[in-house]
Amino acid sequence: MEEDELINLHFCLGVAIRNAFGLHKSDSELLAAFGVGIHPDDANGLIIKALWKRLQNGEE
Known part of the structure; x- marks a missing residue:
């Protein structure tokens, strides 16, 4: 999956x-760890992107 397709996982x-x-x-x-005022949907987007990056690097 390409990075610009991650939105499809929302x-x-x-x-x-x-x-x-x-x-x-x-x-x-966990939400507080992202900082003040972040929306839950934005936080889960950041989690998905971080997971995607790890998978691109061959990390488990």
């Missing part, structure tokens, strides 16, 4: 990440 993997890690909760420590 409604499947992105929602699964948001729900599994509680990013939609106001007291989410």
Whole structure:
């Protein structure tokens, strides 16, 4: 998958990440780690992109 196609994962993997890690909760420590005012959908996008980069580098 190309980087510009990652947006296609928003409604499947992105929602699964948001729900599994509680990013939609106001007291989410993971969401807070991204900084003040980040939206949960933006946070799960950053997680997906980081995972994609690791996979491109052959990391597990």
